[in-house]
């Protein structure tokens with residue numbers, strides 16, 4: 001059974017169904033977060049809302065991407081997910097130019113990004129071949145860094161990162177939203 005709903009619409013009681021996609025729960029009741037179609041799954045006892053709109057990644061969207069290669073002037077990233085609902089990642093090939101890393105002058109990207117780092121970035125431009133990313137905001141940049149010596153997870157130490165395993169210190173363009 002399908003029923004159209006808008007954000008805030010009551011969907012079901014929590015004692016009957018579990019909250020699923022695009023829903024939220026408040027005081028035992030489940031409501032819709034988005035405009036879409038209500039869908040109940042009797043086997044799993046869940047209620048979901050299927051968003052009405054599907055869109056492709058666009059300028060201004062925030063994404064999480066993994067650094068796959070770094071050159072002096074350019075880094076290659078694989079876009080893993082987007083923070084915007086109902087958005088389809090049709091192209092994972094992210095690129096970041098040295099001038100779009102930060103508001104301060106950066107001479108060599110290799111000093112600020114390493115292979116395997118997880119980066120939170122904003123889509124600057126979409127072309128037929130790649131998605132141009134930028135991280136020149138305080139909330140953008142590396143959210144999870146990995147030691148270039150032993151691949152261990154790194155934690156924030158001031159404006160730098162330190163490996164939890166070998167204690168190696170490395171520089172990054174660290175996001176305020178770093179996953180500590």
Ligand SMILES: [Zn+2]
Pocket residue numbers: 147148149150151152163164165166167168
């Ligand atoms: Zn290490």
